[in-house]
């Protein structure tokens with residue numbers, strides 16, 4: 030049981046037809062297996078999100094294929110996509126954009142259950158509380174709406190929603206980048222905990238090598254659309270083989286320790302910054 034992206038390339042057509050577009054992703058191959066965390070690291074613009082969107086079926090590759098349990102998703106029928114979406118969920122960078130502001134939190138986290146017609150109203154309400162508990166968010170927030178909740182809490186809520194259908198795979202595309210540093214470690218630890226307790230397969234995408242190191246069993250390095258290195262986390266930190274990876278390790282060592290690591294300070298969401306400052310705290314560079 031795996032998701033396998035095989036020789037994926039993606040060329041975005043440029044508006045001016047004369048311009049030659051360089052591929053956003055080039056011949057990328059990776060495999061996501063249950064119980065494992067695959068870290069995908071690379072600078073902004075290296076093609077991480079494009080690859081993630083292709084894996085999720087949100088974007089068509091120019092060439093290559095995605096195999097879900099050995100079946101190419103390009104051959105999927107509606108029912109296959111239904112099954113796929115139940116098992117493969119995503120968490121994105123900015124929960125403020127990802128969640129509907131007018132919906133109550135309780136309704137947000139159980140929306141997937143309604144879509145799949147799972148349970149009755151009372152069962153879904155009970156499940157909503159359970160889901161919030163899983164991500165350590167107070168059930169008091171069930172009747173609140175996103176604007177009343179901090180960014181860190183909102184990302185937890187986005188994760189709760191992604192867990193509603195009990196997926197096997199979670200694709201996290203820069204899930205910390207819109208959050209204040211003080212709440213990042215809490216989210217990392219939550220993901221680690223979920224991965225270990227539920228045996229989730231995690232594809233964790235970040236431009237922050239330190240975070241990827243903390244989470245991953247296997248590390249992939251992407252540069253200008255290509256996966257230039259794939260190594261176990263241990264191998265990787267003993268000495269990555271690609272010069273670019275070495276450069277990244279050097280950079281990571283030179284900057285502050287990452288979320289989930291030894292960064293001092295509070296990790297609880299109760300210390301959240303106000304939303305205004307939070308969204309500007311860190312941007313992918």
Ligand SMILES: Nc1ncnc2c1ncn2[C@@H]1O[C@H](COP(=O)(O)OP(=O)(O)O)[C@@H](O)[C@H]1O
Pocket residue numbers: 041042053071072073074075076077078079080313
């Ligand atoms: N919808 C799109 N149309 C045209 N170019 C795109 C589109 N999405 C991404 N790109 C380009 O593809 C490259 C990779 O982007 P992206 O996958 O977002 O990188 P990352 O997630 O690593 O920052 C960038 O050069 C970006 O400008």
Ligand SMILES: [Mg+2]
Pocket residue numbers: 074077078079202203
């Ligand atoms: Mg991205």
